[in-house]
Amino acid sequence: MSKQNDRALRIYNEVLGLERLHYGIWLPDDELSTEKLKEAQERYEDYLVENIPDNVASILDVGCGTGILTKKLIGLGYDVEGLSPDITQKNNFIENINATFHHSTFDDFSVADRYDCLIMSESAQYIQMDKIFENAAKSLKKDGYLMICDYFVLPNATGVLSKSGHDFEDFMDHIKNNNFTVIAENDITEQVTKTLDFGKNMIEKVYKAIEIGTEKIREKYPRISKLVLRLFKNKIDKLKRQTQLLDSDGFKLNKTYRFVLLQLKS
Ligand SMILES: C[S@@+](CC[C@H](N)C(=O)[O-])C[C@H]1O[C@@H](n2cnc3c(N)ncnc32)[C@H](O)[C@@H]1O
Incomplete structure (x- = not known):
């Protein structure tokens, strides 16, 4: 699947006018409005940026969507590249962002020792679990970081809500078995739903x-x-x-939304 055209994501982007394709971090008293959703999405992005370790200079935005985070990171002085298998996202990126773009899945991505940090913002769920760690270990420089923010399926999940996302226990096992150390981990389920x-x-x-x-x-x-x-x-x-799929109580019973920052062991 080297070329995709994700229609669901296009609806968010082209119909709802949302530039960002992730959940966002809401405040408890926020009313349900497009404005507040946009603010929540910006807050989430700021959260990711705040958690980038100080010694990071080069970043790959894996599954970069509309490229809004890539742009923000470039503005902050990072050396950033984008990656997505989606043809619409590729065209949008090339037209609007002055940076290298890789039109590929991360599963098929192959470069060695290039980045200080990989960011997977709601894209890890689309990448085969083994490939997340295998290709991250290959493409990161020594002591590089892998930042993942996404939802996972809890043990004993049932019904439609158990169908999308990686199994959380399996994910944690993969971290242990793949030469990465957990630097930070945060359960943000309540803030995103x-x-x-x-x-x-x-x-x-x-x-x-x-x-x-x-x-x-x-x-x-x-x-x-x-x-x-x-x-x-x-x-x-x-x-x-x-x-x-839009039932937030069902989501909390069946899924967990996590921020995880990992470091490649030397
Ligand atoms: C939910 S969107 C998130 C976009 C963006 N990171 C954000 O936070 O707004 C998922 C992204 O992952 C990309 N994607 C889908 N399958 C992928 C794969 N196998 N490898 C890398 N990216 C993938 C999609 O094209 C899209 O850009």
């Missing part, structure tokens, strides 16, 4: 608008309306299942 409440809220508003907008047609043509509903039953059921 308002993004799901925001998404659910928006979808419910869209459903309501469709219901109101089709009311007259349903009254005028009840039989045809029932037939259409029957024809689209599978699609509607699929949408309902996907809405379960």
